[in-house]
Amino acid sequence: MVSQSLSESLNKLHQQRITVLLVMSALLVVSALMGLAIGPLQIPLAEVVSILYDKLNPFVQNQHERVNEMVVSSLRGPRVLLGILTGAALAVAGACFQALFRNPLADPGVIGVSAGAATAAVAYIVVGQGFLISIFGFLPKYGLPIAAMLGALLSVLALYLFVNRKNGLDVATLLLAGIALNAFCGSVTGILVYLSDDQQLRELTFWTLGSLARAQWESVTPAFIWSVIVIGILLTKGRALNAFSLGEANAYHLGFNVDTIKRILIIFGAAAVGAAVALTGIIGFVGLVIPHIVRLLIGADNRYVLVGSAILGACLMLVADIFSRMIVQPAELPIGIITSLIGAPFFLYLLRKRRQLGF
Amino acid sequence: MIKKLAYLSFFYFVITQCAVIAAERIISIGGSITEILYEFNLQDKIVAVDTTSQYPSDAQDKPNVGYMRTLSAEPIIALNPDLILYLEGSGPAETIDQLSQAGINMVMIPNEYSIEGVKNKVGLVADAVDMQEEGQQLISNISAQEKQLNDYLSDIDQQANVIFIMMFDESSAMVAGKDTGADNMISMAKGKNVVDNFKSYKPLGAESITQLAPDYVLTTERAVKSFNNKAEILNTPLLKLTPAAENQNIIVMDELLLLGYSPRVVNATNQLAEELHSQ
DSSP states (O other): OHHHHHHHHHHHHHHHHHHHHHHHHHHHHHHHHHHHHOSSSOOOHHHHHHHHHHHHOTTOOOOOOHHHHHIIIIIIHHHHHHHHHHHHHHHHHHHHHHHHTTOTTOOTTTTTHHHHHHHHHHHIIIIIHHHHHHHHSSOOTTHHHHHHHHHHHHHHHHHHHHSSTTTOOOHHHHHHHHHHHHHHHHHHHHHHHHHOOHHHHHHHHHHHSOOSTTOOHHHHHHHHHHHHHHHHHHHTTHHHHHHHTTOHHHHHHTTOOHHHHHHHHHHHHHHHHHHHHHHHOOOOSHHHHHHHHHHHHHOSOHHHHHHHHHHHHHHHHHHHHHHHHHTTTTSOOOHHHHHHHHHHHHHHHHHHTHHHHTO | OHHHHHHHHHHHHHHHHHHHHOOOSEEEESHHHHHHHHHTTOGGGEEEEOTTOOSSGGGGGSOBOOOTTSOOHHHHHHTOOSEEEEETTOSOHHHHHHHHHTTOEEEEEOOOSSHHHHHHHHHHHHHHTTOHHHHHHHHHHHHHHHHHHHHHHHTOOOOEEEEEEEEEOSSEEEEEOBSSHHHHHHHHTTEEESOOSSBSEEEEEHHHHHHHOOSEEEEETTTTTTOSSHHHHHTSTTTTTSHHHHTTOEEEEOHHHHHSOSTTHHHHHHHHHHHHTOO
16 A cells, blocks of 8 residues: 555656656757848748758748858757756766766866866867877877867776875865866967967867857767667666765665666766867866756756756756857857856855855 | 960960969958958958958948957868958957867967068968068058158157056056057067056056156046046046056057057057147
């Protein structure tokens, strides 16, 4: 009798969560459409929809105004896809790092993983490219994203090795380590800026504050496929993350291979952040704000938190990008400014409320 | 009949020519290009400029598409331009590609740091907006000024040691090395850039600057905005121990005039040369 009512209420909870996730998905579709429809160039919604319909349907060939079609399909299209990709990647990586470090304030930007990726990208441009050309005589195709991912990986590893049982797993230690890592990456970037020539310097300005403005199909498409794989793998680890939140020993006793899961979280979390940073530069606080909002909405079960973070992260990025396009037009505000504007106060709020929230 | 045909072909010629040239909505990316367009009295056809377009001051009232190196395609397309004149180095490259894909006539203007380079710029801009005559006029004006400048400079043989400071704080200064607009400007005015061991701009500390021992400090109005007077600038730890500070030799010039390589280039050189060789 008792177990029946328990399973009933669990079932109800499951349904509630699914409903919330479905609402979020609808929100994502709406924000993606808004991302395609809103921009400095005013295109009627009906025409945007008809252009989309024609693009997706090879049998129809309607005539559209060339410029409108070009703006929707080759400017806003890749931009929206890039927004979805980076938003989902950063939010899911944030949720994973929060579980891995058992620290609710672990955001790829705050703890220095994004900075590690960006520094590696800068190093690749200033010294790596010349080095590779002198050895192989050509540049490998995905050198820059690979460098960014390696940079992210190194950062997570360094943090993980530092924040272990011996040094303390408390919230402050990781944040302080993050400050140190951010400062270190900043100074390495400073050295590289000093070494760079004019042309390289122009490339570098891009990484300091993130932007989706450089999105093009040829770079976004492979990154999207890659991110779908990486995020997909991370999404299957919800159950393991739940066990992790009880402590490593308990997770082990629940039958999880703790070391393997840690490796997966570190490697794929870094891969997600690196891929995003390689295309957009540093966009902060998405990985912090989103998982927390998702937890407020559907509870702390990581199986749902991860999926919800992916969807809501994409939404936030798309909406923030619309603002970045519209606020100071005809110029453009880097999207990193907008996410930090939302995220930094939220971070302080969490810090202040941390006793009530229990960390 | 033949007369009729001749008229017709004349009109045809005029119409086709107009179709090719009549740029009615121009976006100008680069301060010197904007200046040239104003020289041609085309200000009413400029629909937007970039942040480096500060002269003449009217240009600052135009819609602004942001910094020339961080342009974004869609807001520019939304302004519906039929000609974009952009200085070499504008970007990012993706944006330039996207703008040409949108079918906008894009004309890149090379930015060469010399008087010859400025004349070249004027010629290219004149071609793009089909004002060759005005272009020739402006070029010959510049040449006339250049001749005067050369006459003036030919009497001067000593070279003044100059350091150019782009901006500075308490501990370091962004200093022009070789291959920069400032470096060329200094040599055109018969000065010598004391920095000759690196290219482009790098930050230098007080000790390096003291060791370089410049006789003149050249800097921009923007860099010294927070100071009250020249003595105050020279009294900062960065500059205090230089011969320039000892003799109160500081030259403050408008950034765009000095580094813009615009039609005012000879004026700028003249002004700098007079400051350097007045004693």
